[in-house]
Amino acid sequence: MSSWRRRHCFPLGWNWHTNRFLFHCFVLLFLLFFMFLLFNNNRWLPRQIIYRGIVEVDNTYSFQSKVSESIPKVFQKLVVSRSKNNQSNHRKVQYRRLPTVEITSNGASQNTPHYGYIINEAKKCQKSTPFLLLLISVEPQQLNAREAIRQTWGKEDLFPGIQIVTLFLLGRDAKGTGTTDQTIINESSQYHDIIQQNYLDTYNNLTVKTLMGMHWITTFCPKVAYVMKTDSDMFVNTEHLIYGLLKPEIAPQTNYFTGYFMKGYAPNRNKKSKWYMSQELYPGDLYPPFCSGTGYVFSGDLAEKIYKVSLSIPRLHLEDVYIGVCLAKLGIKPVPPPKESDFNIWRVYYSDCVYNQIVTSHQFQPTELLKYWNQLQQNKHACSKTHK
Template sequence: MRPIRGSLILRVLVSTALGGLLVLLVGQFVDSQTPSMDLRSLISTELDEDTPSPSLRKFEWQARTPHPLDLRYPHSYPFLLNHPNKCDGPRGAPFLLMLVMTQPQDVGMRQAIRETWGNETLIPGVIIRRLFVLGLPPPLFTKEIHTLLKEEDKEHGDLLQVGFLDTYVNLTLKVLMGLKWMAQYCPNAQYVLKVDGDVFLNPSFLVQKVLQPNGPPRPDFITGYIYKNTGPIRNPAYKWYMPQELYLQDKYPPYCGGPGYVMSGPLALRISDVAQTLKAIYLEDVFVGLCIEQLGVKPTPPPPDTFLMFRRKYEHCAFHRLALVHHFQPRELLQIWRDFQSVNTTCPVK
């Protein structure tokens, strides 16, 4: 394997350090459980370099909602960085639209993805378009990170920033706003992939073995790792806590695991519509499961053991038979990608 370029590794390290600094400092000022906010007044001042920032006290007041896990949706969140012409072009609508969830400070992660599985030209003859979906950084860093994001977006043209605070509990909003963007600007995409940034993705396997470009249309198609017969966790000490006032039932409907799932374009449009009629909950994969249940759709099983929700050590032949592996960091992607792309004639045929 050739040495990894120093500049790219530096970006990854700087991004990681910045992320850690954000967590440490913001935790002193902003409740990490705050899910959503009305940012219209904040956007008009905080992002204007010639206007002083509002006080932290005002920001905290704006950030409060009636319940710490209560999401405001539907709501007129603005697209602050947008590319409405992303899906236009002489070759027609994309076969696959990738909506990649990252945080504003994840500069190194986004660059690593562009250099690896997020490369739009990886599969000859297949039109792929990539957008990184992100919200707003914590208030202490809004102006600085906004300047960096503008520069990054000017260079790559692939950031979709939406006007709400970027937190874990707002992930549902990120997904829904990504689907809203698709409905407005890319409604003819054949498939839509929702994927987190901390994964290994095998686009060739996903396209050729799972989506099958030459296969028949599948308007009600959604697949990934399918969770069945799971129920809400009622203990607030856990990350996936679900209070009873937000979800009364003892079981969740079948749903595809959040690290990565793919759906047909027509179903993505229907999910975007029906989501506006349901009470949004902060577990985005469960909420998408509630949406498809409302539509009378069940997830389609993928090829067995191809969407892994757990960490797996890299092995060339094994990874060529996988669609997705969770818990991969940017530096790891860069280290394995050249070997992954190389041809290995010793791999057994399965």
């Protein structure tokens, strides 16, 4: 049987034992030729990757969601770009070291202005120019947090004669909580205070979210006097912010930026830390002065300046640090607030008179926010306070 196979598989005169080496060489050459064809023709890639592409975003690298679900991990380090000189729509494939990966539902390059609005409130500032615009970073599934803020410090008609605009900044649900697009659309139709763009709402995309707010102000509300960017788990004493800090009776400041002032902070190089910053992303030994992202306040003119300068600065995932880098490039220095106790990155023990004289306190659940806000409104007059 063995000799039959050899006669019918190889030509006469072929000596299997003496020419095995030649056979192995032939197989090896065939494999090398096949691999050459494989890696020099993009058509072997999954069809969706060729058609839609994998897009590099900022200093995080974002895969389009419909593509990434089926991409093996080995391919998640591919950055695909269209060849300008190739008329056949093939793509050049390059390998790059990726510091972090975020999955988005659309692609945007470093200099793309924004990710496209899913929900927008373009007419918010058309009737009149607000004195204060509240930009609140919140996740799509945090319905209770948004409702609590609407009933407390984010209520737009709190103070007669002072126009406040409240906007919640959202991306797309990244946690699979079942919060559907239609749910958000219904909420927006009722309250008209939601801005949502087409990126995944994750911690590493907080910088994208803040720049979304800056872009919105630049486009739709450029004359606003002051802006406060803060988070959904914050207690904000809007009254003290307006009358104690911003003082509407005087002309608005320009190039003004304040909050919980942070100076002399070094990058965290511990890879296990939430605030890890690689040497590759930020090689410097110290961050420029910045204000904690839990809550900072700036003059309206800075929104456009920060947004425009950000187009030339590689993104960092630490949002407050990144805004500090933008300010440093602009030559604008954040300033400490009038009182060190005005802004807090921790939860301050509640007292009517203490909370009557601060701007922010951290880590509040929606039920707690409602409870202490209502208590403050009932008891604040018992505390000595002078509006200047």
